[in-house]
Amino acid sequence: MLPSSWKRDIASGLIVLVPLLVTAYIVAFIYQALARLPFPQGTFENQPIARVLITIVVFALLVLSVGYLMRTTLGDLVEEGLDAIMNRLPGLRVVYNASKMAVETAVSGTEELQAPVKLETWQGLRMTAFKTGKQTKDGRDVLFLPTSPNITTGFVIEVEPEDYTVTDESVEDALTRVLSAGFGESKGPKGIPIDVITEGGDDGDESEDGRKAPATDDD
Template identity: 60%
Template sequence: MTSWKRDAASGLIVVIPVVVTLYIIYWVFAKIAGLALVATHLHNPYLAVVLSIVVFVLVVFAVGYLMRTALGRFLEDRLDDAMGYIPGLRIVYNASKMAVETALNGTEEFQKPVKVEPWGGMRMTGFRTGQRAADGREIVFIPTSPNITSGYVVEVDPEDIIETNESAEDALTRVLSAGFGNSTSGSSDVGRYFDDAGEATDEKGENGTANERGGERGRDGDAN
């Protein structure tokens, strides 16, 4: 591969994540500012965003303190029952609640990467959920690459789960980067892949040129 292609690939690896991150930050800020300006009638978007975040934090702590009381637990049960009677909405409500509970309370178990071997000779990266099926099998989440928000929920016998010594960061980096990432060095192996492909192409071209020259010399010898 030519040098300008390698430079372009290396530049894209650095620039694209930065642009995407900045766009997401801008999008979130714009959404919060838009809602805050409507709610507070403030003309300064930065002040509106700060005020909205402060109000949100106060509401979270107030509700959390209320959940420590009997009245709070009673209201939470009634809210769960009410959401359970609404078709469609109950799926979103229950899924989001379980996701938050897993992230806040079950992170120690969920952040244990494991390997699952669905077929002989092939392994897939998965994460324990800390849940078990009715027959005792462990429930493992296998994320897709590079979008880890989707994946497969599988029930696996405990003896079929392969333990690993890697961290959750290593496993997530590998999945998010489609296998190219390397969290220990903080870099990606995509550039090395392009270099190897370029070297293979160059070597193939050199071999082809050498073969052509050998054929030309053979034809010249036959002619003489």
């Protein structure tokens, strides 16, 4: 058995290094994908950095151009035409509408759109959900209840506004708790660190798992 201090050091090291490694892997994957994009023969063949930079600049200009077009009447007509065409394609329309809604949520969503809430799913059991900013025709709020630790899956639920509680925590804190399967909850009652609660105090007897049992009036 490793000492508890070693376990904490290993956990702290993994918490710092694993996200960095995952981020570096994703950046490297995107870089290699952009570097492999086809260019006119003889153009920047041995200069992958230049190819990547040119691709990013061209994509950024394309995004700005299309975004400017969408602010015009012609842009509205083009978007309606694209939606009409894609919605007539079986199977692909689901992918198109889902990806469009995801981008709209990520880019133009408000704080209310992602506000974390507490939902009592069973008696005495609370779960973390997120507001979507949508409502049903009968006035229920649409919430997303993610699974842990994979937040890309979950449940879309319709709840009466009085049946959930809006919290004052940030989206980052709520996501950290869900992604870490609860281990990201670093504070105990009244903001006392959990390790102080489980290890601290000279009062009380030590239980079988090495924790201090609370003192009683009979001691």
